[in-house]
Amino acid sequence: GENVEQHPSTLSVQEGDSAVIKCTYSDSASNYFPWYKQELGKRPQLIIDIRSNVGEKKDQRIAVTLNKTAKHFSLHITETQPEDSAVYFCAASIMSGGGTSYGKLTFGQGTILTVHP
């Protein structure tokens, strides 16, 4: 099955700095890579996602890059703010072919991001 590794496990930055979180996956059939933000005691919230036919996607201060050859993808947050402090999870899934793979995510272990004012 799929295995997703996420690094670093903790990341501390100053407000205004950039933050980068990296993930690698093992199954070359995976083609959908979402990123979730989870605040303490809350549910995971989708912040950005990318499909394997795209190399980069950006949404305001957040961007995700994907390298299919190397099987890794990264989350980039620019101009970090204290409200960006949370746990971030990457995930991988297969989103094509038969429907039996839909809704099945393999998650990374999470990164605790702390943004200091």
Added chain:
Amino acid sequence: NAGVTQTPKFQVLKTGQSMTLQCAQDMNHEYMSWYRQDPGMGLRLIHYSVGAGITDQGEVPNGYNVSRSTTEDFPLRLLSAAPSQTSVYFCASSYFAPSSGNTIYFGEGSWLTVV
């Protein structure tokens, strides 16, 4: 539109007891799944369903049963609770659309402690 609703939000069980975590969605999504979240391990898939009457095991299915008699409901049953099942449980639902892909919606979570 309530989205994905889980009950109960908090529960304490004694070892050996059984219980059911309820999950309901009102978005007519085909796909539903259950995850557990433990510290430092991310979320792990327990069971999932691609439609009414169809379920399958995920990464960590032992000790749990599911059924999907309707599109809306996907209950998770703990047969004989063990301390190792102390965790936060998230139900999720999703659909696939060619334009937007497979967006997954999570419930608010259920905190379960087994003593």
